[in-house]
Every structure is written in structure tokens, then in C-alpha cells.
Amino acid sequence: MARRNRPGRIVLGIVALIVGLAFLAPLLWVLVTSLSSRGEVYRFPPSFWPDWHWSNYSQAWAAAPWIRYFLNTVFIGACTVALVLGTSVLAGFAFARMRFAGRNVLFVIVLAVMMVPQTVLIIPNYVIASRLHLLDTYLIQILPFGASVFGIFLLRQFFLSIPTEIFDAAQLDGAGPVRMAFQIAGPLARPSLILVGLNTFMGAWNSFVWPYIMTTKDSIRPIEVGLNSFYGVNGTDWTTLSAAVVFTTIPIVVLFLFLQKYFVTGLYSTQGAVR
Amino acid sequence: MRATRRGTLRSPVAYLFVLPALLIFLLFSIGPTVYTFALSFFKWNKLNPALSTYIGLQNYETVFTGQGDPSFWSTVGISLYFVVGMVVVGTAAGLVIALLLQRGSRLLSAVRTMVFLPHVTPLVATSLVWVWIFNPQFGLANLVVHATGHANIDWLGDSDWAMPAVLVYSLWHELGFVSIVFLGGLTTVSGELSEAAKLDGANAWQEFWYVTFPQLRPVLALVLLVESVTSLQAFTQFFVMTGGGPGYATATLGFQLYQQAFVFSNTGYAAALAVVLFLVTAALSILQLRLQGGGFPSFRSLLLRPRQLRKARTT
Numbered sequence: 001m002a003r004r005n006r007p008g009r010i011v012l013g014i015v016a017l018i019v020g021l022a023f024l025a026p027l028l029w030v031l032v033t034s035l036s037s038r039g040e041v042y043r044f045p046p047s048f049w050p051d052w053h054w055s056n057y058s059q060a061w062a063a064a065p066w067i068r069y070f071l072n073t074v075f076i077g078a079c080t081v082a083l084v085l086g087t088s089v090l091a092g093f094a095f096a097r098m099r100f101a102g103r104n105v106l107f108v109i110v111l112a113v114m115m116v117p118q119t120v121l122i123i124p125n126y127v128i129a130s131r132l133h134l135l136d137t138y139l140i141q142i143l144p145f146g147a148s149v150f151g152i153f154l155l156r157q158f159f160l161s162i163p164t165e166i167f168d169a170a171q172l173d174g175a176g177p178v179r180m181a182f183q184i185a186g187p188l189a190r191p192s193l194i195l196v197g198l199n200t201f202m203g204a205w206n207s208f209v210w211p212y213i214m215t216t217k218d219s220i221r222p223i224e225v226g227l228n229s230f231y232g233v234n235g236t237d238w239t240t241l242s243a244a245v246v247f248t249t250i251p252i253v254v255l256f257l258f259l260q261k262y263f264v265t266g267l268y269s270t271q272g273a274v275r
Numbered sequence: 276m277r278a279t280r281r282g283t284l285r286s287p288v289a290y291l292f293v294l295p296a297l298l299i300f301l302l303f304s305i306g307p308t309v310y311t312f313a314l315s316f317f318k319w320n321k322l323n324p325a326l327s328t329y330i331g332l333q334n335y336e337t338v339f340t341g342q343g344d345p346s347f348w349s350t351v352g353i354s355l356y357f358v359v360g361m362v363v364v365g366t367a368a369g370l371v372i373a374l375l376l377q378r379g380s381r382l383l384s385a386v387r388t389m390v391f392l393p394h395v396t397p398l399v400a401t402s403l404v405w406v407w408i409f410n411p412q413f414g415l416a417n418l419v420v421h422a423t424g425h426a427n428i429d430w431l432g433d434s435d436w437a438m439p440a441v442l443v444y445s446l447w448h449e450l451g452f453v454s455i456v457f458l459g460g461l462t463t464v465s466g467e468l469s470e471a472a473k474l475d476g477a478n479a480w481q482e483f484w485y486v487t488f489p490q491l492r493p494v495l496a497l498v499l500l501v502e503s504v505t506s507l508q509a510f511t512q513f514f515v516m517t518g519g520g521p522g523y524a525t526a527t528l529g530f531q532l533y534q535q536a537f538v539f540s541n542t543g544y545a546a547a548l549a550v551v552l553f554l555v556t557a558a559l560s561i562l563q564l565r566l567q568g569g570g571f572p573s574f575r576s577l578l579l580r581p582r583q584l585r586k587a588r589t590t
Contacts, residue, residue: 012375012378013380013382013383015375016375016376016382016383016386017382017386019372019375019386019390020385020386020389020390021389023389023390023392023393023447023450023451024389024392025415026393026401026404026405026408026415026447027392027393027396027401027404029404029407029408029415030404030407033407041413042412042413043413046413046415046418086295087295087296087299088296090291090292090293090295090296091292091293091295091296091297093292094289094292094293095293097283097284098283098284098285098286098288098289098292099283099284099285099289100285100286100287100289100290103289106293106297109297109300109305110296110297110300113300113304113305114560115556115557115560115561116304116305116308116553116556116557117504117507117508117552117553117556118508119508119510119529119532119533119549119552120308120311120532120549120550120552120553120556121303121304121307121308121311122532122533122536123311123314123532123536123542123545123546123549124306124307124308124310124311124314124546124549125303125307126536126537127310127314127319127324127542128306128307128310131324143299143302143303144299144302144303146295146299147295147296147297147299147300152296167284171284176288177284177286177288177289177292178288180284181292202395205397206397206398206399208397208398208399208511208514209510209511209514209533213533213537223397224397224398224399224400225399227397227399227400227403228399228515231403231515238407238410238413241403241407242404242407245400245401245403245404248397248400249396249397249400249401252395252396252397253392253395253396256392256395257388260388260391
């Protein structure tokens with residue numbers, strides 16, 4: 001039976017490989033463009049082999065405050081991750097392991113927040129932020145994303161699955177809810193925390209609309225907003241633009257490739273988010 | 276503080292635990308949603324909010340009589356074009372890819388990563404890549420057109436081609452996600468039923484259509500609804516690739532919200548559009564929870580089974 005299927009499996013493999021390469025092609029194409037000289041790029045039909053024009057990278061790098069954009073992105077991302085993990089562990093623990101009046105109502109409210117599209121929120125939030133003088137701050141890029149329905153839900157599910165004996169034992173040892181949440185439940189939830197953290201960080205890296213509208217100063221803007229303004233200024237020079245696309249995208253792709261085993265399980269958090 | 280059964284703590288500290296998250300939601304999601312409703316009843320003065328005037332339902336009148344520029348109904352038509360394209364093509368192609376990659380050989384796992392990779396790339400960065408691919412003079416897309424003997428197409432500058440071009444990009448970005456969800460669904464499909472069908476002489480198509488597909492219905496419903504909601508809100512690729520143009524040819528509802536509020540300064544009108552979008556999204560989300568009978572737990576049973584996924588990948 002297995003032998004009879006062999007030709008079929010080879011065909012299947014070839015078809016799959018073609019599909020995979022089709023998805024990869026645009027990324028390879030931008031790599032080629034980023035390493036080509038201008039004369040080679042503006043030619044039809046195009047050449048598929050670059051002439052290793054590395055100076056595109058140094059030119060692109062020198063043309064905009066990339067280091068600033070990178071640092072801003074990492075700072076905003078790290079603060080958001082810290083906040084999300086903190087709020088998720090606390091709320092997830094309370095919803096899973098604590099009993100209080102109004103618990104179910106509050107949990108339904110948390111879930112209902114998922115239904116509000118980010119696109120809708122950007123208008124009122126802009127009006128509110130401008131009245132509170134929060135425009136052009138790091139705070140407006142961090143705080144609104146400091147709590148995640150997905151994070152709370154995921155941690156609640158995880159804490160529900162921990163054997164109760166662990167908490168009973170901790171309680172006998174005199175541990176209070178704060179110690180239980182952070183010293184017992186939190187560390188056990190490491191895979192979930194990595195998943196939530198990774199998703200949050202990637203969200204911060206990809207975020208565009210929100211910081212684009214809430215900020216005007218380059219000094220506090222993140223990477224994708226920077227890339228968009230680089231396009232505005234250098235939009236016709238595709239060699240340096242491609243180089244900028246490559247060096248702004250590679251860090252997040254590498255991060256994904258290293259941590260993808262955590263990622264596949266938690267795709268939902270990236271859905272529906274406009275940022 | 277005292278313990279109740281099953282390791283549950285009874286303590287007012289619980290309120291302090293849920294407070295930070297709830298406060299953030301209240302300030303940046305729940306409050307602003309209510310505020311959007313309020314804004315939609317005003318002719319909002321962006322420079323001096325104090326000069327804003329209450330105009331009742333007038334913004335909604337402008338919306339539903341199609342007096343806005345562009346007309347709301349043309350915006351709805353354009354959004355439907357995009358949403359239907361994403362949902363129909365995305366779901367069908369995603370399912371085909373999932374079936375193709377179902378077996379977990381080393382090669383097929385590598386292809387899974389290749390297909391999924393576009394989904395993790397930033398929308399701004401890869402929208403730019405595709406602007407270059409759709410370049411009217413030197414782009415890769417026109418190379419294909421050229422090879423079939425046709426004249427070059429000005430993809431993003433032609434009102435007939437701009438939307439198909441954005442659709443191609445968005446599908447490239449989204450298909451990895453859809454096929455991974457279907458792959459997750461396929462791991463829950465009973466192998467025994469398939470074996471039985473084969474023994475009864477069913478061919479591959481019959482086995483798929485009568486045995487596998489019916490078992491995928493819950494995943495299918497999930498994909499259809501998640502994709503509708505996501506594509507209804509799509510914004511960044513339109514901003515980067517077409518700016519809603521040429522003319523208003525790609526001005527979807529999501530893009531119009533931005534354009535009316537932040538380019539044309541019609542904040543009140545934009546808020547009315549936002550309310551409409553919110554109600555449609557909420558209806559779709561509630562439908563999704565209904566179809567799944569209780570919602571979140573089945574999200575979990577579909578996707579949060581790392582062990583099963585890992586098993587599927589290695590067999």
C-alpha cells in the first residue's frame with residue numbers, strides 16, 4: 001500500500017513545494033531588489049540575480065533615524081508586554097481561582113471587549129487623547145494595549161487546569177493570593193506567558209495606524225511608522241526602500257522562527273487587531 | 276480570607292486583581308465605544324470641541340441616504356467586494372492548502388512555515404513589497420502579464436485592477452493563518468471514519484466530501500466569521516497601497532472611517548460610520564459565539580491543543 005502511494009506522495013511533495021515557494025517569492029524578490037544596483041532594477045524584464053550592491057543598505061540606514069525607531073519600538077513593546085503579563089496573571093488568577101461577587105458579570109464584560117473593533121476606537125480615543133494632552137507621548141502608545149482579553153482568557157484557562165492541591169498546600173503554608181498568583185501560578189504558566197508576550201510584542205512591532213495617528217514626532221515613533229515616512233520621502237527609489245523593508249522586517253521574522261512552536265497555538269490574539 | 280472548596284479563595288483582594296485590566300478596558304475600549312455613540316450625534320468641531328453642535332440623527336441621515344462623499348452605499352459595495360473576495364477565496368484556498376499539507380513529513384512542515392511566514396510580516400513592510408511587485412513599469416506582476424502576451428497593467432493606478440491587487444496581497448498575508456486553523460481542525464477529524472469510508476469503496480473526493488468536510492463544519496464557521504470581521508476592518512494595506520484610490524475605488528468602510536475623521540475632519544460623520552461598523556462586527560461576533568455554542572471553550576478546543584498539533588506535525 002505504502003509503495004503504491006509513492007508516486008502520489010512525490011507529486012504531492014512537488015506541488016506543496018511550489019505552493020510554498022510561491023508564498024516565499026515576494027520576500028525573496030525584495031531581497032534581490034535590495035541587493036541590486038539601480039540600473040539593474042529599472043529594467044524590464046527584471047533580472048533575478050542581484051549584483052550584490054550592499055551600499056543600498058548603508059544608504060537606507062543613513063537616510064532616517066532608524067536606531068531611534070528601533071529603540072522606541074523595543075521600549076514600547078517591552079513596556080506593553082510587562083503590563084499585559086502583569087494584568088493577565090492577576091485577572092486570570094482572580095477569575096480562575098478566586099470567588100467574589102460579580103465575578104461572572106465582570107468576566108463577560110472582559111469577553112465583550114473583544115467585540116469592539118480597534119478601527120472604531122481610534123476616533124474617540126484620538127479625541128480623548130487630544131483633550132487629555134496624551135498625543136505625542138509614549139504613554140498613549142503603551143497603556144491602551146496594557147490589558148489583553150486573550151491574555152486574561154488564556155491564563156484563566158491555564159490556572160483552571162492546575163491541580164487544586166498545589167494551591168491548598170500553599171494556603172496551608174500561609175501564602176496569600178498575591179504570593180500564590182506570582183510565585184506559584186505565574187511560574188507554572190510559563191508557556192502561556194511566552195505565547196502572550198510574543199503576541200503582544202509582535203503586535204507592538206507591527207502597529208501602525210494607532211501610533212501614526214497619535215504621534216507626530218519622529219523621536220517617539222515606532223518602526224513601521226518610520227518605514228512609512230521613509231517611503232513617503234524615498235518612494236521612488238526601490239533599491240534603498242527594499243533594503244529598509246528588509247532590515248526592519250528581519251528582526252521580527254527571526255523572532256518568529258525561533259519561537260514559532262509557541263506561536264502556532266495562539267493565533268487568535270493577532271486577529272482583529274488593527275494596530 | 277478563607278478557602279472554599281476546590282482551592283478557591285474568597286478574598287476582597289480579587290477586586291484589586293481584576294482592577295488594572297478592567298480600568299484599561301474601561302478607559303480605552305468601553306468608555307470610547309460609548310463616546311463614539313455620543314460623537315455621532317454632533318457636528319464635531321475638531322479645533323475647538325466646545326463649538327461642536329448637537330444635530331441629532333443628522334449624521335445617520337447622511338450615512339443612510341448616501342449623501343456623504345463618497346456615498347455610504349458605494350463604500351458598502353467596495354467593502355463587500357473585498358470581504359467576499361477574502362472570505363470566499365481565502366477559505367477555499369486555505370482549506371485546499373491545509374489538505375495539501377495535512378501529512379506532517381519534514382518537507383510539508385517546512386512548506387507550512389513558508390506559507391505561514393507572510394502572516395507574521397508587518398503589514399506596512401510587505402504592503403510596500405507588493406507596491407513594488409505591482410509597479411506598472413518594472414514590477415514582477417507585469418512580467419507574468421507580459422509572458423501571456425498582454426500589455427502591461429497599471430495595477431494600483433487603475434480603478435478596475437486596484438482592488439484585485441490589494442486582494443492578492445491580503446490573501447498572501449492571510450492564507451497562512453487560515454490554513455493553520457484548518458490544519459488544527461483536521462487533527463480533530465476522525466481517522467476511523469475515513470478508513471471505514473475507504474473500505475466501503477469511497478474514492479478520495481467522496482471521502483472528503485461526505486466524511487471529512489462535515490466534521491470540519493465548526494472550523495469552517497469559525498474561519499468564515501473571523502475572516503469577515505478581520506477583512507471588514509482591514510486598513511493598513513489600503514493606506515499604503517492605494518490610499519483608498521484611485522478616486523474612491525478602494526475606499527472600504529474601514530478606510531473611510533480614517534479618511535472622514537482624520538483627512539476630511541468630519542469627525543461626527545466618521546463616528547456614525549464607526550457605530551455602523553461596530554454594530555455589524557458585534558452582530559457577527561455574537562453569531563460566532565452562538566454557532567460555537569458558548570464560544571470561547573471551543574476556540575480552545577480548536578487551537579490550544581499544542582500536543583495534538585505537534586503530533587499532527589510529526590506523523
